[in-house]
Amino acid sequence: MSTLQHAWLGNYEVSSTHCTGLTFARHSHDECVIGVNLIGEEKVWLDRREFEAGPGSITLYNPGQIQGGGAAHGAPWHFVSLYATAEQLAADLGLSHVEFDHACCFQPDLAQRLAAAIKGALSADAWLRERNEEALVLLLGEVVGVSGVRLAGSPKTSKSLISRAQELLASQLHQSPPLDQLGDELGLSKFHLLRAFQKETGLSPRQWAMQLRTCRAKGLLRSGVSASDVAHDLGFANQSHLNRHFRAAYGITPGRYQRVLKR
Numbered sequence: 125m126s127t128l129q130h131a132w133l134g135n136y137e138v139s140s141t142h143c144t145g146l147t148f149a150r151h152s153h154d155e156c157v158i159g160v161n162l163i164g165e166e167k168v169w170l171d172r173r174e175f176e177a178g179p180g181s182i183t184l185y186n187p188g189q190i191q192g193g194g195a196a197h198g199a200p201w202h203f204v205s206l207y208a209t210a211e212q213l214a215a216d217l218g219l220s221h222v223e224f225d226h227a228c229c230f231q232p233d234l235a236q237r238l239a240a241a242i243k244g245a246l247s248a249d250a251w252l253r254e255r256n257e258e259a260l261v262l263l264l265g266e267v268v269g270v271s272g273v274r275l276a277g278s279p280k281t282s283k284s285l286i287s288r289a290q291e292l293l294a295s296q297l298h299q300s301p302p303l304d305q306l307g308d309e310l311g312l313s314k315f316h317l318l319r320a321f322q323k324e325t326g327l328s329p330r331q332w333a334m335q336l337r338t339c340r341a342k343g344l345l346r347s348g349v350s351a352s353d354v355a356h357d358l359g360f361a362n363q364s365h366l367n368r369h370f371r372a373a374y375g376i377t378p379g380r381y382q383r384v385l386k387r
Contacts, residue, residue, distance in 0.1 A: 129246045130246075131245060133257050153188075154188075156184075158182065158207075159185075160204050161202075164200050164203075165196070167193045168227070170185070171189055184267070216264070217313060222268060224273065242256075245257065261318055283324065289309075297337050298357075338374075351379055363378075
């Protein structure tokens with residue numbers, strides 16, 4: 125018996141599986157497959173060799189590799205997976221190509237962070253999915269690094285380049301541009317865009333856009349615009365979405381903020 129959550133996040137396919145005694149026949153994938161084992165021991169057969177991957181292990185499969193295995197009969201197993209074409213993964217990380225040298229890496233801290241980002245990518249909240257896409261890109265840089273792939277150094281980025289990114293985000297606050305579009309506009313891979321933006325601002329592009337959106341919401345509320353209209357005008361999913369982010373930023377709900385101003 126198994127429970128599967130599955131979603132597409134941009135060009136990544138992600139899933140979370142809870143099961144008991146699940147096994148897979150020998151098979152291959154066209155994509156790179158990255159898995160994180162959270163509970164249970166996985167016995168893996170890969171290209172005529174066998175190994176075990178327990179909690180804290182990250183498994184890495186190149187396209188076309190024959191793999192199989194699973195958990196022992198009756199044994200609980202919880203794992204998350206990410207699928208991406210080698211070409212897409214290379215483009216996102218600013219590499220000419222990607223090929224994993226190690227099939228299994230025991231990296232408990234990285235495994236937990238990667239699993240948390242994949243689970244976040246399964247959220248029904250669009251903003252959380254976008255935030256976790258950013259987190260995944262940065263974490264995938266770490267994953268390919270521990271797998272034996274050498275990442276190129278970050279290209280030099282000027283403050284004017286990051287300012288251009290901020291201008292693009294500010295001009296499309298109601299619907300922030302996808303990372304691919306933002307990176308293409310600036311001539312950077314997703315990975316190098318995120319690293320440069322965070323280094324300059326301390327925030328990811330999505331976080332920066334949300335703080336600006338929330339700041340503008342405060343100004344509109346101060347001028348008497350209703351919370352529901354503010355949410356609509358600034359591209360929040362709904363009023364409760366505005367409430368959550370406004371309260372996180374200012375410690376007060378939009379409604380209460382307007383009532384306080386009227387006193």
